[in-house]
Amino acid sequence: MVTDPVIPPLLEVRDLSIHYGDKAALSGVSFDIRQHEIFGIIGPANAGKTSFLRAINRMDDFVPGMRVGGQICFAGRDVATVRNLYALRRRIGVVFPLPVGLPLSIYDNVALSPRLRGVRRRAELDQIVERCLTRAALWDEVKDRLTSLGSLLSGGQQQRLTIARALSQEPDLLLLDEFSIAVDPVTTMRIEEVLKELRNELTIVLVTNLVQQARRLADRTAFFLGGRCVELDATEALFSNATQQQTIDYLGGRFG
Amino acid sequence: MSSFDGFSSTPLEQRNNSVQQLVRLLFLTITLLLLIPAVATIVVLIVEGAPGLSLEFFLDKPRQNGAAGGIAPALVGTVWLTAGALLFALPLGVAAAIYLSEYAKDNWLTRAINVAIVNLAGVPSIVHALFGVGAFVHFMQFGKSILAASCTLAVMTLPVVIVATRESLQAVPKAFREACWNMGATRWQTIWKVVLPNSGSGILTGLILVVSRAVGETAPIMFTGAVFLRALYPSGVFDKTMALSLHLFNVSTQVNDVPRHVPFAVALTLIGVVLAMNAAAIALRMRLRGRKKW
Numbered sequence A: 001m002v003t004d005p006v007i008p009p010l011l012e013v014r015d016l017s018i019h020y021g022d023k024a025a026l027s028g029v030s031f032d033i034r035q036h037e038i039f040g041i042i043g044p045a046n047a048g049k050t051s052f053l054r055a056i057n058r059m060d061d062f063v064p065g066m067r068v069g070g071q072i073c074f075a076g077r078d079v080a081t082v083r084n085l086y087a088l089r090r091r092i093g094v095v096f097p098l099p100v101g102l103p104l105s106i107y108d109n110v111a112l113s114p115r116l117r118g119v120r121r122r123a124e125l126d127q128i129v130e131r132c133l134t135r136a137a138l139w140d141e142v143k144d145r146l147t148s149l150g151s152l153l154s155g156g157q158q159q160r161l162t163i164a165r166a167l168s169q170e171p172d173l174l175l176l177d178e179f180s181i182a183v184d185p186v187t188t189m190r191i192e193e194v195l196k197e198l199r200n201e202l203t204i205v206l207v208t209n210l211v212q213q214a215r216r217l218a219d220r221t222a223f224f225l226g227g228r229c230v231e232l233d234a235t236e237a238l239f240s241n242a243t244q245q246q247t248i249d250y251l252g253g254r255f256g
Numbered sequence B: 001m002s003s004f005d006g007f008s009s010t011p012l013e014q015r016n017n018s019v020q021q022l023v024r025l026l027f028l029t030i031t032l033l034l035l036i037p038a039v040a041t042i043v044v045l046i047v048e049g050a051p052g053l054s055l056e057f058f059l060d061k062p063r064q065n066g067a068a069g070g071i072a073p074a075l076v077g078t079v080w081l082t083a084g085a086l087l088f089a090l091p092l093g094v095a096a097a098i099y100l101s102e103y104a105k106d107n108w109l110t111r112a113i114n115v116a117i118v119n120l121a122g123v124p125s126i127v128h129a130l131f132g133v134g135a136f137v138h139f140m141q142f143g144k145s146i147l148a149a150s151c152t153l154a155v156m157t158l159p160v161v162i163v164a165t166r167e168s169l170q171a172v173p174k175a176f177r178e179a180c181w182n183m184g185a186t187r188w189q190t191i192w193k194v195v196l197p198n199s200g201s202g203i204l205t206g207l208i209l210v211v212s213r214a215v216g217e218t219a220p221i222m223f224t225g226a227v228f229l230r231a232l233y234p235s236g237v238f239d240k241t242m243a244l245s246l247h248l249f250n251v252s253t254q255v256n257d258v259p260r261h262v263p264f265a266v267a268l269t270l271i272g273v274v275l276a277m278n279a280a281a282i283a284l285r286m287r288l289r290g291r292k293k294w
């Protein structure tokens, strides 16, 4: 693996383990996620993918019984020792599998995070809202009804609203958890184009059930299975000559 | 035997159908029967009480122990008591509900508190009355006063405010909270921006329940601040006051030579006050509910 000696990785994961009660959901995971890469994670249900994302922005605080062991360093800081978790979470945008349009106006959905960090001037908020909605490929559809409820948009629109909201945090890291589950193929393609452009500005962890989506987007891809990271490699290398039999089976659709 | 055309009903289906019709009729009858007492009460009140209603009845002070004159001080007193109860019960109840629903960890203590609250709602009002005498009249040294009576009413209605509010807080989907937390919002920011604005209907339900009980209850105020006769309007929270519910008790059982229509007129006013305030709250709640939010 070639790592750039000058730019340190954004995320360093060391011997990470996650338990719910006594049940292990993830164990012995170690790798780096580089600046400005799209890092794909594929794997069947129960592989621990969502749990991994939760550990990164310390959502374990809100999940009763969830324990995280090992170490995750974000921008050089061990997230377990971060006092100001709110600042940490602001630097990490998250998009869930099911779209969550908050029951606020479309405008307020996107302006919420800037307002929470203290942006008050209307002109500045306007600008952020327009920029984020445009980048999430939603602006043209909603620019004439910014005051209507975000939670009543169609599923695909809500998912783009969710992405716009994540972008409004001006994050360094974007965590996408199976974002295309509730989105039609055309919209998915549009969002994928957006993600490719975003790579210039931020780092993306893309958890996906669609292996072809990882292939299209990810620079490197990790294969999770049953709470372990089975294999990690540059995406094309992983897809064309995986070394582990389990990976080959999964990619070949032969998984029982 | 008829040939099978796909839609003719079998004997079993016919029987199921007649059973279903019977059940429907039975339950409809029961529902209508249950309505009779309620409707009858209102009809009697209107027929008997309406002749006693007049502008003077609402604006005058009682004379001859309530046998003549009006009910103005009782009406005003009830408004004071109800407003006082609301002032204490709503903010405290909503705060407790927010704590229990949004902050408290799900452990034995929280569960014990929740059970206790549900049970408190079932404590008879006379028990609350005695508690009010001990706690507010004597211990807090409010004396027999509007303040003591309002506090007693508030304590009595707190459990229902808490339960109603907590339920409506919990009706707000968890996903909204998680989305906010993920954005770096604090728990309070999440509650303030997203959860509370969508739980208005539960808070209004609490308000309705407080008003209905505060206006209607007699026992808790009789011992703590309401008096049979006081021809003065209250001038402060340490005054004693008349109240509609107690006045009704008074003119129907305690005073001689009361004209027949007076108790009915007082009762009609009492029900009118409750219904009017509830109608306002229900209308507001329907407006909140009517707008679909997700």
Ligand SMILES: Nc1ncnc2c1ncn2[C@@H]1O[C@H](COP(=O)(O)OP(=O)(O)OP(=O)(O)O)[C@@H](O)[C@H]1O
Pocket: A020, A024, A025, A043, A044, A045, A046, A047, A048, A049, A050, A051, A052, A063
């Ligand atoms: N809140 C929770 N409480 C208890 N166990 C949980 C919780 N969340 C996840 N788990 C358990 O952790 C394991 C991994 O779950 P996780 O959601 O991380 O899988 P996943 O890879 O995201 O699966 P999917 O592809 O279906 O989303 C599962 O066995 C699951 O039951």
Ligand SMILES: [Mg+2]
Pocket: A049, A050, A051, A177
């Ligand atoms: Mg998942």
